[in-house]
Every structure is written in structure tokens, then in C-alpha cells.
Amino acid sequence: EVQLVESGGGLxxxxxxxRLSCAASGFTFSSYSMNxxxxxxxxxxxxxxxxxxxxxxxxxxxxxxxxxxxxxxxxKNSLYLQMxxxxxxxxxxxxxxxxxxxxxxxxxxxxxxxxxxxx
Amino acid sequence: DIQMTQxxxxxxxxxxxxxTITCRASQDISTYLAWFQQKPGKxxxxxxxxxxxxxxxxxxxxxxxxxxxxxxxxxxxLQPEDFATYYCQQYxxxxxxxxxxxxxxxx
Numbered sequence: 001e002v003q004l005v006e007s008g009g010g011l012x013x014x015x016x017x018x019r020l021s022c023a024a025s026g027f028t029f030s031s032y033s034m035n036x037x038x039x040x041x042x043x044x045x046x047x048x049x050x051x052x053x054x055x056x057x058x059x060x061x062x063x064x065x066x067x068x069x070x071x072x073x074x075x076k077n078s079l080y081l082q083m084x085x086x087x088x089x090x091x092x093x094x095x096x097x098x099x100x101x102x103x104x105x106x107x108x109x110x111x112x113x114x115x116x117x118x119x
Numbered sequence: 120d121i122q123m124t125q126x127x128x129x130x131x132x133x134x135x136x137x138x139t140i141t142c143r144a145s146q147d148i149s150t151y152l153a154w155f156q157q158k159p160g161k162x163x164x165x166x167x168x169x170x171x172x173x174x175x176x177x178x179x180x181x182x183x184x185x186x187x188x189x190x191x192x193x194x195x196x197l198q199p200e201d202f203a204t205y206y207c208q209q210y211x212x213x214x215x216x217x218x219x220x221x222x223x224x225x226x
Binding site: 047 | 151161163164169174206208210211213215216219
């Protein structure tokens with residue numbers, strides 16, 4: 001069974017930094033591209049970033065480009081999101097999501113970790 | 120970016136009803152379209168990908184159709200556990216984008 005467990009969320013002041021982690025199990029982690037998708041309170045879903053299985057390519061939403069970095073450690077079956085220069089509008093639940101066919105289909109989601117940016 | 124527009128934004132229906140939710144893309148996305156179900160306080164759950172392929176374990180009362188710019192999610196006979204918010208998402212090109220959601224409520 002695919003399991004994705006996020007951690008690292010919390011309260012941070014504007015301009016601060018936070019690193020999210022996602023522990024994956026139940027599948028061959030290195031074979032799949034992975035993503036972060038976020039959801040602001042009471043709002044819809046927004047894709048944030050993706051990274052290919054061997055970290056060859058990464059993509060970012062314009063809203064986070066230059067501030068967020070995505071990485072992975074296939075030896076630890078883990079995905080990361082380094083978030084710098086955080087803004088109020090980054091407040092959201094952040095989900096770790098597997099690309100089920102390496103073609104962009106988000107087939108498995110973690111339970112999410114909440115990031116709150118507030119002074 | 121490709122804009123995804125769902126209609127309606129909200130919908131009231133009864134158990135046993137047939138429900139149709141539509142999703143329109145701002146440009147041709149072939150069949151690179153997925154549907155998700157989200158219940159309050161929970162992560163989204165994938166229902167359908169490639170416009171019409173049901174995810175393993177999803178009840179057959181869910182079906183999807185369409186290609187190009189116009190897509191449909193149909194729930195043939197609503198069950199109590201189907202009341203949730205539904206999102207479409209295109210994965211034809213970066214960035215992947217979602218519709219605004221359709222909230223399905225009990226009448």
C-alpha cells in the first residue's frame with residue numbers, strides 16, 4: 001500500500017523559512033516523480049512543485065519560483081520542500097503527491113502538513 | 120497557464136440522484152484530465168484519470184468522459200458517502216492546474 005507521510009509544518013513569521021518532509025513507503029520511490037500541492041484554508045488546490053525520479057528535472061509554480069526548492073533522497077525514500085522568504089499567502093495545507101504514471105497524474109496523496117505564516 | 124472551469128460551483132442533490140459535473144479547459148488538453156474527491160478535513164482522493172479511466176477501488180457509479188476541452192464527471196446514483204467537493208485537473212502541460220471545485224451537498 002502506498003503511504004506518504006508529511007511532516008515539518010508549523011507556525012512561521014513572514015520572511016522565515018521552513019523545510020517540509022515526506023516519507024514514502026509501499027512502492028519503489030525512485031521510479032516516480034513526486035509533487036507538492038497546497039490548499040489554502042477554505043480554498044482550492046494549487047500545484048506547487050514537482051521533481052523527477054532521479055532529480056533530473058524540477059518545476060515550480062510562478063508563485064513560489066525563486067523562494068522554494070524541491071529535493072529528494074531516494075536512499076531514504078524521502079521528498080523535501082525547502083521554503084524560504086515565506087509570505088502570508090503561503091499559509092496552506094501542503095500535500096505530498098505521487099505522480100502515478102510519470103505523466104502528471106496525481107494518484108496518491110499524503111494527509112498533509114499545515115504551514116501557517118503569520119506575525 | 121491552462122484555466123480549468125468547473126460547473127456548477129455547488130450542487131444540492133438527493134441520495135439516488137444522477138449528478139453531472141462539467142469541466143472546461145481553456146485550451147485543448149486531449150484526455151489529460153483527472154477528477155478528485157475531497158471530504159472535509161481529508162486529503163483529495165483520485166477517482167479518474169485519462170478522462171475516463173477509473174482508479175482501482177473506485178465504485179462503478181463514477182464515470183468520466185470527454186476530450187479536448189470539455190469533460191464530464193457523472194455519478195449515476197448518489198450514495199451518502201459521495202457528498203464532498205470534486206475537482207478536475209489537467210496534466211497536459213505545466214503547470215498542472217485545477218478547477219475551482221464543485222461542492223456536492225445533500226438536498
